[in-house]
Amino acid sequence: MTRKVTKAIFPVAGLGTRFLPATKSIPKEIMTLVDRPLIQYAIDEARAAGIKEFIFVTSRGKGALEDYFDNSPVLEQELKRKGKDKLLDVLENTNMESGAIAYIRQHKALGLGHAVWCARRLLDPNEPFAVILPDDVIAADKPCLQQMVEAYEELGGGSMVAAMEVPADKVSAYGVLDVEEDLGHSVVARGMVEKPAPGTEPSNLAVIGRYILSPDVMQNLNQMKQGAGGEVQLTDAIADEITAGRKVYGHRFSGQRFDCGSKAGFLQATISFGLSRDDLRDELQEYLDELSAVRAAAQ
Ligand code: UTP
Numbered sequence: 001m002t003r004k005v006t007k008a009i010f011p012v013a014g015l016g017t018r019f020l021p022a023t024k025s026i027p028k029e030i031m032t033l034v035d036r037p038l039i040q041y042a043i044d045e046a047r048a049a050g051i052k053e054f055i056f057v058t059s060r061g062k063g064a065l066e067d068y069f070d071n072s073p074v075l076e077q078e079l080k081r082k083g084k085d086k087l088l089d090v091l092e093n094t095n096m097e098s099g100a101i102a103y104i105r106q107h108k109a110l111g112l113g114h115a116v117w118c119a120r121r122l123l124d125p126n127e128p129f130a131v132i133l134p135d136d137v138i139a140a141d142k143p144c145l146q147q148m149v150e151a152y153e154e155l156g157g158g159s160m161v162a163a164m165e166v167p168a169d170k171v172s173a174y175g176v177l178d179v180e181e182d183l184g185h186s187v188v189a190r191g192m193v194e195k196p197a198p199g200t201e202p203s204n205l206a207v208i209g210r211y212i213l214s215p216d217v218m219q220n221l222n223q224m225k226q227g228a229g230g231e232v233q234l235t236d237a238i239a240d241e242i243t244a245g246r247k248v249y250g251h252r253f254s255g256q257r258f259d260c261g262s263k264a265g266f267l268q269a270t271i272s273f274g275l276s277r278d279d280l281r282d283e284l285q286e287y288l289d290e291l292s293a294v295r296a297a298a299q
Helices: 038-048 063-068 073-081 085-092 112-117 144-155 215-221 234-243 263-275 281-298
Strands: 007-011 053-058 101-105 129-132 136-139 159-165 175-182 186-194 205-213 248-252 256-259
Touching: 007 038, 007 112, 038 063, 038 129, 038 136, 038 144, 053 063, 073 085, 112 215, 112 234, 129 144, 136 205, 136 263, 144 159, 144 205, 144 248, 159 175, 159 186, 159 234, 186 234, 205 215, 205 234, 205 248, 215 234, 234 248, 256 263, 263 281
Parallel strands: 007 053, 007 129, 053 101, 159 248
Antiparallel strands: 129 205, 136 256, 159 205, 175 186, 175 205, 186 248
């Protein structure tokens, strides 16, 4: 039987340069989609998938992220005193169980693979673990990681990455799967390559920021191989699993993924999440209609 996935690593040590100057002082993961920081979406998704322990790989300047997970007794008392029960609920739902969160530092941004490796001592050497990149936000009826955990348990182990079909002219910006067998929602990978040169992509199935990894991947990371962009790539350590004869699956999740690590993706997510909210939909839609009318009139 496959071991349950109960620990997740959240690599949040990147520099977030695409959001400068904001990221001079605000961690990217604290930036808000409507009224919740990106990290809250990631935590909620992990909880829904049965994750009990949350490991953050952080870096200098990420203090606001650590503070976010502290309880706020003064604020809670004030909301209680004023009878603002709904807001109190919102606040209390963000509270984390004592000891459920661990922080570890990545001293230098040497790549995603290196960030994941930094958490090695906090994992059980026999247990699979999840990795969530908070800047990939996925809107889905059933949260993406939960879909993956279910598929992973059904397939009986190995490693699994979230996968999504992307247009041919965009695929070389991603880790890309070489597909050996298509099982429907999941595929068996024959290989994986990070940011292939345009024209050399093995498929248009791109890897998105959700992973369930066998502990062997951590062993592979010990080799600290430098990959694309001179960084230690997680994709390469997963691809080494295939070379070693172990199973790696891609899972085509249901849902819409937003690349909130990019400005355009973040804006699209803001509009989409705004439109999905009962308290904002009408006003926002009205504004969008006005904008299209103005554009149409100008053409
Ligand atoms: P990105 O490639 O988006 O890099 O990292 P970044 O630094 O966050 O942002 P830009 O490109 O400078 O704007 C993908 C994920 O991997 C983490 C990031 O925090 C992000 O969650 N990461 C990346 C690390 O934790 N450490 C690294 O060395 C690199």
